[in-house]
Amino acid sequence: MNAHIVKLEETPDGGDMQALVKGxxxxxxxQANGETPNYLVATVxxxxxxxxxxxxGATYLGWLQIQVVWLDDSVRGLGYGSELMAIAEREALRRGVQNAFVETLSFQALPFYEKLGYTVFSRLADFPPGGARYALTKKLEG
Structure with a gap:
């Protein structure tokens, strides 16, 4: 019988982290007929x-997942966030994807996503403490 060692890695090795994601x-x-995430990046x-x-973001298994949206303080409120989301949604439709989802924290961008037509389907209270984590979806139309 082979012995395996299970332990917490205090300073994780980048190679180990990549191997976990790759695995x-x-x-x-x-499990998904060979489908893997098809990433998309839009920049300002x-x-x-x-x-x-x-x-x-990425399209995968019939969905667009918005993973990161970030704008420097110098360009917030100028419409770039909406433009980035529109680009991602159009590309998802082009790829044959008709649903999108995103997660956000209470101190981030909940009203922004709701303004764009996203609907909350899950709320995790006290993540972070005193706040909440939200998951939202949107049916894409083009």
Missing amino acids: LTAYNAA KDDGGKLVGGLL
Whole structure:
């Protein structure tokens, strides 16, 4: 019998972290007829080419998952967030995807996503303490 050691890694190795993600991705692909996430990135850059915002998402298993939306303080409130979301949603539709979901924390962007037509389907209280974590969905139409 082989002995295995299970322990908490105080300073995780980047290679181990990548191997964990790779292993889960391979397992999921085997269960999903070989489908893996198809990533999309949309960016906002200033005149000098400096990144001041963007969106990271993926289409997978018939859904668009919005994973990261970030805008520098200097460009918030100027419509770039809505533009990034519209780009991602159009690309998802182009890829044949008709549903989207996103998660956000109470101190982040709940009203922003609701304004764009996303509907809360889950609320996890006290994540972070005193706040909440929300999951939202939207039926994409084009």
